[in-house]
Amino acid sequence: MTKFSAGEILAEITRSGVVESIHTGHLVLLNSNGSVHLTKGDPTQLTYPRSTIKAIQSSVMIRSGLKLEPRLLALASSSHSGAAIHQEGALEILANVGLSEKDLQNAKDKPLGEPERRAWGDKKPTRLAMNCSGKHAGMLATCVTAGWPTANYLDPAHPLQVAIKEELENLAGEEVALTSADGCGAPLFLLSLMGLARAMRALTISTDPIHQSVVQACREFPEMVAGEKRLTTRLMREVPGLFMKEGAEGVEVATLADGRTIIFKISDGAIRAFETLMVAALAEFGISITDTTERVYGGSEAIGSIRACITRE
Numbered sequence: 001m002t003k004f005s006a007g008e009i010l011a012e013i014t015r016s017g018v019v020e021s022i023h024t025g026h027l028v029l030l031n032s033n034g035s036v037h038l039t040k041g042d043p044t045q046l047t048y049p050r051s052t053i054k055a056i057q058s059s060v061m062i063r064s065g066l067k068l069e070p071r072l073l074a075l076a077s078s079s080h081s082g083a084a085i086h087q088e089g090a091l092e093i094l095a096n097v098g099l100s101e102k103d104l105q106n107a108k109d110k111p112l113g114e115p116e117r118r119a120w121g122d123k124k125p126t127r128l129a130m131n132c133s134g135k136h137a138g139m140l141a142t143c144v145t146a147g148w149p150t151a152n153y154l155d156p157a158h159p160l161q162v163a164i165k166e167e168l169e170n171l172a173g174e175e176v177a178l179t180s181a182d183g184c185g186a187p188l189f190l191l192s193l194m195g196l197a198r199a200m201r202a203l204t205i206s207t208d209p210i211h212q213s214v215v216q217a218c219r220e221f222p223e224m225v226a227g228e229k230r231l232t233t234r235l236m237r238e239v240p241g242l243f244m245k246e247g248a249e250g251v252e253v254a255t256l257a258d259g260r261t262i263i264f265k266i267s268d269g270a271i272r273a274f275e276t277l278m279v280a281a282l283a284e285f286g287i288s289i290t291d292t293t294e295r296v297y298g299g300s301e302a303i304g305s306i307r308a309c310i311t312r313e
Contacts, residue, residue: 007041008309010264011273015296015304023266023273025250027310028197029284030261032205037260038284040310043194046177047265050188050247051079052196053168054135056203057186059214060164061142068093068138070217074224076138077214079131079246081227082111082120087128089224093137097144101128105154106136106184113227132184134224139186156187165189171199183248196253197263204243204255215243231275238289239282246274254278260285273306280308 006024013021026041036043058076062068068076072093080086094100109130111117120129127133139160143150148159155161156179165187169175172195182188191199203211218225222236225245232244241257250266252274262281266273279291296304 004267005042005045006267007045007265010040010266010310011276011306011308013272013296013304013306015298017304020296020304023268023270025264025266026193027264027277027281028193028261029263029281030197030201030259032256032258032260034198034201034259038310041193041265043197044192045265046190047193047196047251048180048182048188048190048249049196049253050182050249050251051132052245052247052251052253053189053199054078054245055214055218055243056168056171056199057135057164058138059203059208059210060160060167061138062210062214063167064142064160064163065145066138066142067145068141070213071221071224072134072138073214073217074221075134077218077245078134078225079112080134080224081113081230082116082129082131083113083227086134086224086227090128090133090137093134093141097141099137099140099144099150101126103140103150104128104133104136106130106132106186113230115229116227130184132182132186135186136184154185154187161187168199171202172196173198173202193263193265197261200243200253200255200263201259201261204257204261205259218243218245231278235278235289239287244278246271250274252278254281256285256287273308276306276308277310280310284310 007026011023029037055077075089104127108125112131174195176189178190180188222233226232244254249269254262295302
């Protein structure tokens with residue numbers, strides 16, 4: 001069993017000046033040259049990166065012969081909200097190679113975005129509405145293009161999944177410690193938080209035209225990577241050159257065009273402190289953005305807040 005450390009306090013929730021709750025975890029900030037700017041917790045902590053590595057997965061799809069316009073390439077790299085543009089885009093990727101929704105093998109779910117989920121109402125979950133359907137559509141289209149079987153495209157031994165693992169290891173500079181399964185059903189690779197930081201920095205500064213095309217597609221179409229009213233989409237619109245991708249169980253990655261890198265893992269898996277931590281981390285790099293996180297209220301009066309605890313001592 002891999003040892004799990006709760007790390008250090010990354011954020012505090014205060015009420016009337018008293019700390020009421022905390023979020024612990026691990027954080028790595030890398031400078032543009034790859035040197036360590038700041039760490040909290042244990043940077044060697046083995047972590048499932050979850051959906052934060054989708055841009056690496058879609059890079060392998062393109063390397064294997066898949067051709068997608070930037071809008072759809074961003075969708076293949078996404079954890080989308082399940083809006084019409086996302087579901088229709090996934091169908092478009094599939095239709096381009098003669099496939100349809102019935103070929104998807106990802107888990108079924110309702111839309112991830114809050115407005116989209118409310119609008120969905122009591123309708124049953126579907127594979128298309130699930131936030132990973134863009135990635136799975138891309139994987140299936142890759143298999144058709146490369147002449148690989150589609151029936152077992154989620155098998156870790158499938159040529160596509162083997163290539164994804166190799167690409168991740170090359171970028172991270174370390175071997176995957178364990179292969180599991182993500183919530184969507186695709187193979188999931190365990191590696192250190194520092195390895196994830198190295199991988200995302202390497203992807204961002206790579207001179208490989210494929211890597212460049214994927215990261216740039218996400219920057220150009222942030223609404224496809226997440227969705228309206230989502231933090232990822234908003235910050236990529238607000239901060240020039242920012243690439244950002246969240247993952248389940250409290251994992252977040254972000255890079256700037258020069259390779260400066262932000263990675264954190266919230267130990268309890270919660271996302272409540274994501275925006276506050278991203279604001280504080282970007283401030284470490286001299287970038288000022290507004291934290292719109294809802295304040296802590298006592299009745300109708302704001303009497304507390306979420307505050308980041310990552311400033312170097």
